Amino acid sequence: MISAEHLSKRYGSHPAVDDVSFTCEPGTVTGFLGPNGAGKSTTMRMICGLTPPTAGRATVDDRAYRRLGNPGRRIGVLLDASAQHPGRTGREVLTLAALTMGVPRQQVDAGLERVGLNKTAAKRRVKAYSLGMRQRLGLAYALLGDPGILILDEPANGLDPEGIFWMRGLLRDFADRGGTVLLSSHLLREVEAVADKLVVIGGGRIVAQGDKAELLAASGTVVKALDMPALRAALERAGLTGTETADGGVVVQADAEVIGRAAAEARLVLLELRPADSGGLEQMFLTLTAGETVKEVVR
Structure with a gap:
C-alpha cells in the first residue's frame, strides 16, 4: 500500500504541493x-524518496521508501523513461539491475520478453531506442524485482495504440493479482479504462479523489421550470x-427526488428533470482543473 499524509513541498515562496493526502x-x-x-511528479518523487x-x-507498506532494504523488490518505479545510460544495451541495463537487486540473471531475458523487447532490441544501445522502446525498458526495470507496487509517471508516452492497449492489460492484470498501481498520465481515456480510483490534483492541492465510478457518476441533476426565478428561490430555501x-x-x-420535492412545495411546473449527461473522465478533469495556471519551477 502507498500512503501520502499531508505532503507539502515548497520551492522558495512557491507551494508546489500543498497538504496532499491519499x-x-x-x-x-x-x-x-x-x-x-x-x-x-513532485508528489511521486516525494513518495520515492527522491525529493x-x-x-x-x-x-510504502508502512515504511519510508529510504528505509526499504532492497526497494526494487518491493516497489517498481518508472518516473523518467530516459533515465537510463544511453551507452548500454537494453540487456546490460537489466543485467546490472538484476545484480543490484539480487535477482537471478535468467530473469533478464524473461523481463525483456514480457515487455515486448526482442533479442535484437535487447542488443541495441539505449541511445538508439525510440521513446516507446525506452518506456518498455523502463517498465521491464520496474517489474524485474517482482514488486507488489508500481509507481509510473506517464508510462504510455511514445507508445503506439497497440502498445497502449498492451500496457493497459499489463497493469490491469498486475492489480487483479493483488498489486498496487499509482499511475500518472495525460491519456485520460486510458486512465478511465484501467483505473479503479482517481486522485485529481490542481495547483498543488487535491481537488477530488475517490472511486472512479462514484466520481464520474456525480454529475448532478438537470432541472428546468416554467418560472426559473421561482425555481432558484426554491432551491435556495432547500439549501x-x-x-x-x-x-x-x-x-x-x-x-x-430531492429537487422534485423542493419544486412541488413551491408549486412549480417543471419542464425538465433528469440526470446530467456525464462527459466521462475528460469532462470531469476539465471541470475540476478549469482556471489552473501552470507555473514552472526550477528544481
Missing part, C-alpha cells in the same frame, strides 16, 4: 491526474446550489 490499496489502479505543473517533503510524510446551463436550466448536485 492512499493506494492492493488490488487497485489509482489514476493520479492533473494539468502540467499541478504537482504530480524531501517540506512537511508531511509518505510510506441546494446549482450551475446555469447553456439552455437556461440548472445543474444541481442532488438527486431528482
